[in-house]
Amino acid sequence: MNFLQLITVAAGLSGVLLLLWAAFSGPSPDKESTRRLKSVRLRHSADGKDRLEAQMRRAVAARKPKGHHIAGSGSRTEALALRLDRSGKKWTIKQYLYGSVGLGGAIALLLFLKTGALFLALAFGAFVGAGLPHMVLNFFVKKRTNAFTIKFADAIDLLVRGLRSGLPVSETLTIVSQEVPGPVGEEFKLVTDRMKVGKTMEDALQETADRLGISEFNFFCITLAIQRETGGNLAETLANLSDVLRKRAQMKLKIRAMSSESKASAYIVGSLPFIVTIMIYWVNPKYIGEFMVDERLMVAGMGGAIWMGIGAFIMAKMVSFEI
Template sequence: MTSMIQLLILATGLMLAMVLGYAALSGPSASKEGGRRLQSVRFRHSDSATDKVEAQYRKTLAARKPRVMQIAGSNSRIEALELRLRRTGKKWTLAQYLYVSGGMALTIMVLVYIKTGAALLGLGAGILIGGGVPHFLVNRAIKKRIAAFVTRLPDALDLLVRGLRSGLPVTETLGVVASELPGPIGEEFKMVTDRIKVGRTMDEALQDTADRLNLPEFNFFCITLAIQRETGGNLSETLSNLSDVLRKRAQMKLKIGAMSSESKASAYIVGALPFIVFVLIYMINPAYLGKFFIDERLIVTGLGGLIWLGLGAFIMSKMISFEI
């Protein structure tokens, strides 16, 4: 019992040391902060037209921060979860999500306890699977819908450009996009036009969609419209340039995905191999691993291994993820 407590204290100390080290090394850079301050001073006192336009862009971007971050960072986890369910584009409700999560957790907990007789293991497996599988499915639905939206957004911008060049107002071209393009892009623009029809301004209607989607590409579109109304200029030409930028951005993402695919496959194999070997050995010789669910020392060792494996997976995911 004393050795088990010592192992727990040692593992906890190592975890705290790594967390504190990460927090100390991941803070804001002093040089970058100084550069941002010098840049703000330059924008404030410069007479250049380019600097004034960029300053207006940054001011508009800061004023149009999505409410998604406020919801996700607030004390209300329920609102954040409801927002995630709405982003899937499916008719999933919060009650259905909670019922499915609770039912899966209870089922797995009972099955593991009947099979192994370890109550703590059953509780941990139930919480892990009951909370992880629905979360994974919601994430997958969100990513699939967002990918479809981002893929068709340049086509929507091209359609907007053709409508503006033919003499249609912006609100009419938004309706054309909603009716002509299928999938998530048409559904989102249909919601924008419906809000405008019931009396909302175009800024408010677009901002509601930007808050729900939380996509840089759609935020670029909203900021472009806001800056064009404040500074003037050729909106069709601006949207055409934005469409070209979004297509190049998508091509860069595909190139990065192709270059990092080998590293991702290696990370998946290395991360899944311990679990696969454990299951295979347990299926072949259950008595060999039978004490693993009963002996407290083996349980602590297994939990420590899972913690280190999780840290390794987190580090590998950070190494192969790139922001564009």
Template sequence: MTLPTLIIAACFLAFVFVVLLFGGPSVSKAKSRRLAMMKDRHAASTEAVVAAQMRKTIQAASGQGSSLTSLMPRREQMELRLRRTGKGWTVSQYMFASMGLFVVMTGALLVLRTPFVLAALIGVMAAVGLPYLATGRLIKRRVAAFNARFPDAIDLLVRGLKSGLPVTETFQVVSQELPGPVGEEFRGVVERIRIGNTMEAALQESAEMLATPEFQFFCITIAIQRETGGNLAETLGNLSDVLRKRAQMKLKIRAMSSEAKASAYIVGALPFFVFGIVWTMNPEYLSGFFHEQRLIVTGLGGLVWMSIGAFIMSRMISFEI
């Protein structure tokens, strides 16, 4: 077995050891689960019993997977994040993808004769950061697709209510007529209502899944109308108009800030572009950044300051509507 292979195997084992060391089971989470089991055992209402059965089913299904997933810290949040992507990925797949990325990145850097500590550090950063950024991008894309078609779903609900259909039937129509994330979320709402959840609870679960203010406005509208009464079709029509105006305002802000974003991308990519050109033409001139400690510290400091500047610029062009 060659030396690079041994180094890659050692990096992989070190990564697994770190996961096992810092991702062990939490005592507070175990206590919370025991308290939840006691509450479910003495639940009085039908809705509480149904919710308890659903939690038991989900826990049983998740327990059939790999035992490695139980070692991940904040596993529930990661499961929710993966469900938000709409891809059906599991925590086990996410962890194995991260480990594989760590091994590939670290091994490639070691083949290029990068120092072991720097290669391992870059490998850990890639294994932790790239899958997280990828899932975040997928979530953002799915939420954007949902918000783009959500006013059409509300208009379809309004037409169904004006024709005399009940609210649950209009939800079923939307789930069948509209494709993509809108149909999937309304289909989930209909299924949760069928198994015994209230409409408010079913809508709130979808709102927590999407984490978007547009759907939260819709849930609040439905809840207020069911408590106080009134013309739901007219209220939803006004909500659809408000959501369309919000979308137009977001597009206007994106157009006005596009020039600043382009300038930030050019300025931020220029150092890396120049580094790559110089490295291609004269590798020895920049080789000190990979083995001299002072240059390594200087390079990492420059990356940190550039990251701070990019974060500040991103917050300056970010507006809440």
């Protein structure tokens, strides 16, 4: 082993040790003591703003006690059931798994009968059977989330009008569940149903927030929790929240318009290898056909597909923005 190899091994071991130390070192004692001192200062401060900030922190912390269980964090089966529920479809886990296995098996069988390459057929069938249903489910989840976000600001405006007319919060939630169509009305209907069987409004809203995983609805729950803790005009607070959500939606649309050119470039660059492969196979099938019989070319093709997937993932992250 020469000197360059020794330096490479030492650098790799140092990087692994550094990652292990960062993973298991835990929080910094200085930062923890600073945080505790700040909380005590805010709690006993004579300034009204500091006391209000301390109350808001306690209200947000009280929403999720130490024993709180995050929806979908138990197992992969629970996470899959949660994603199926978020899609709004009446699909069960068995139906999803049977569909994935059936699709993968059909694709693998057709490819094996066409090419005779068992390894390639099984690999491609497993890829399609696992990836295509996942993409379809993500599409429906994103579609329902967008539909919920679009109508949620209107639902908050309806809540504000009900509160200003003198109705209690529970009655305004029932009105929203009846008047607002789509996913918003369905979710508020579930909230009111939980309240009818004896759950508090905070618990019913928290269960819905954990199941949906939508930041706008989390803002709504935090607003109600802070208002319960600090008091004040709930209608005015919700009106401000509605205005913030509308501006947030406008910012998302502006970012989508500004990043559309980069997304189009990423789509073109990512699809070019597949388009070229199909065109070459159409002109000269024997040239591309070697990838389906030669195991070395299969491995090389799979390696290229993996690197292409990594590149597509990086490009997708570069053009995605969080607000």
